[in-house]
Amino acid sequence: MLGRNLLFPLLLLFSFFTSCKNEPEVDDNLWVGTIRVIDHNIPFPFLLEKTKTNLRLIDHENNIIDSSSASFQEYQDRDTIKMQDHRFLVMNNGRSLWLLDQMDSLNFHYEHPMYAAQFVKAAPTDDTDFSSLSEQFQNITYQTEVNSAHFATPNRDLKIEKTLAFSEDSLTTTFNYFYQNEFVYAERELSKYDIFERKGKVFLSEGQDKPNSVNLYLVTEIDENSFSLRSFRNNEEYIEQFENSEAIKDPSNFNTFERCMEGQPGEYYHDNLTFNKGNEYLIQKISKNAPKASGDGYITVHFTINCKGEMGHLGLKQMDREFQSTSFDPVLVKHIISEVMDLKDWPEIKSGKFYRDIHSFLMFRIRNGKITDLCP
Numbered sequence: 001m002l003g004r005n006l007l008f009p010l011l012l013l014f015s016f017f018t019s020c021k022n023e024p025e026v027d028d029n030l031w032v033g034t035i036r037v038i039d040h041n042i043p044f045p046f047l048l049e050k051t052k053t054n055l056r057l058i059d060h061e062n063n064i065i066d067s068s069s070a071s072f073q074e075y076q077d078r079d080t081i082k083m084q085d086h087r088f089l090v091m092n093n094g095r096s097l098w099l100l101d102q103m104d105s106l107n108f109h110y111e112h113p114m115y116a117a118q119f120v121k122a123a124p125t126d127d128t129d130f131s132s133l134s135e136q137f138q139n140i141t142y143q144t145e146v147n148s149a150h151f152a153t154p155n156r157d158l159k160i161e162k163t164l165a166f167s168e169d170s171l172t173t174t175f176n177y178f179y180q181n182e183f184v185y186a187e188r189e190l191s192k193y194d195i196f197e198r199k200g201k202v203f204l205s206e207g208q209d210k211p212n213s214v215n216l217y218l219v220t221e222i223d224e225n226s227f228s229l230r231s232f233r234n235n236e237e238y239i240e241q242f243e244n245s246e247a248i249k250d251p252s253n254f255n256t257f258e259r260c261m262e263g264q265p266g267e268y269y270h271d272n273l274t275f276n277k278g279n280e281y282l283i284q285k286i287s288k289n290a291p292k293a294s295g296d297g298y299i300t301v302h303f304t305i306n307c308k309g310e311m312g313h314l315g316l317k318q319m320d321r322e323f324q325s326t327s328f329d330p331v332l333v334k335h336i337i338s339e340v341m342d343l344k345d346w347p348e349i350k351s352g353k354f355y356r357d358i359h360s361f362l363m364f365r366i367r368n369g370k371i372t373d374l375c376p
Contacts, residue, residue: 026121034232036117045216060205062196142242155315186254257312293332293369
């Protein structure tokens with residue numbers, strides 16, 4: 001009986017220590033902006049910094065752009081954080097802080113938590129010599145493997161290598177795509193970037209000089225050969241771990257592609273954005289010189305179309321006739337990808353309230369290794 005009486009308190013004690021151990025160490029005085037409008041993932045690249053006298057709003061270049069007249073407190077839902085140029089309504093204060101700027105009706109259309117901006121507490125950055133960090137980054141090319149070139153692009157069957165190359169004033173991001181270890185496609189984007197330190201934390205911002213086009217990352221686990229980037233999408237944490245890779249070879253042939261707006265792209269069916277010349281034209285064009293292959297099922301090529309009608313962010317999924325995962329001949333897959341990513345005649349994308357780019361796909365029906373139908 002004594003052992004049974006002791007069992008429950010011991011389980012409680014074990015649960016307490018293991019839960020504390022798994023809780024990440026965070027800074028209660030520094031919050032990192034992630035996204036606004038939760039189902040559109042529009043970047044919100046700002047920091048909130050608590051001081052003894054006020055609360056500061058800091059932009060992606062480490063500039064203090066606004067501050068409150070009072071020190072930070074534990075705000076409750078529906079409280080207001082008043083600044084000179086911003087008035088943030090607290091929509092939720094838990095593990096994340098959700099704020100809606102009542103002075104910015106252009107970006108915060110509705111007074112609802114899903115349209116607010118999310119802030120999370122900053123995780124620690126390993127001790128590093130920040131003064132030499134920029135120089136280190138410019139001397140090393142870093143690489144990682146990602147599931148998708150963009151979180152909104154479905155992909156199961158392509159291996160994607162992401163490479164970062166820093167220069168003094170720009171960042172080159174390259175995506176190399178492989179199918180069954182064979183190179184099939186490459187794309188590249190050139191963007192501006194900033195690396196800065198705040199309260200002992202290191203941040204990387206990158207993007208273009210246009211609204212809603214800058215991403216903010218917390219840089220962690222820094223050493224002389226690697227680092228990690230921490231960000232949030234779909235209310236989930238993403239960690240990309242980059243390693244020094246001296247063996248990287250630049251692709252001889254690549255497309256230049258950039259999104260017109262960061263975040264979740266719209267879907268093709270919003271404005272019936274299908275290829276101008278129609279599916280019959282596509283079937284004839286792509287099947288005309290298709291190599292001999294075998295197999296039955298479906299090959300679906302996913303991609304993003306930006307506001308200029310350019311294509312990028314490739315994804316691939318293949319299914320058999322029972323809609324189970326399968327693999328087709330590399331020669332056929334490479335042919336279809338090459339033909340699809342060379343298409344130019346897409347309709348004009350009109351700016352939406354929350355998007356300027358479109359996610360689309362082409363699903364090819366394969367019978368005996370030949371293209372027989374296409375949707376959407």
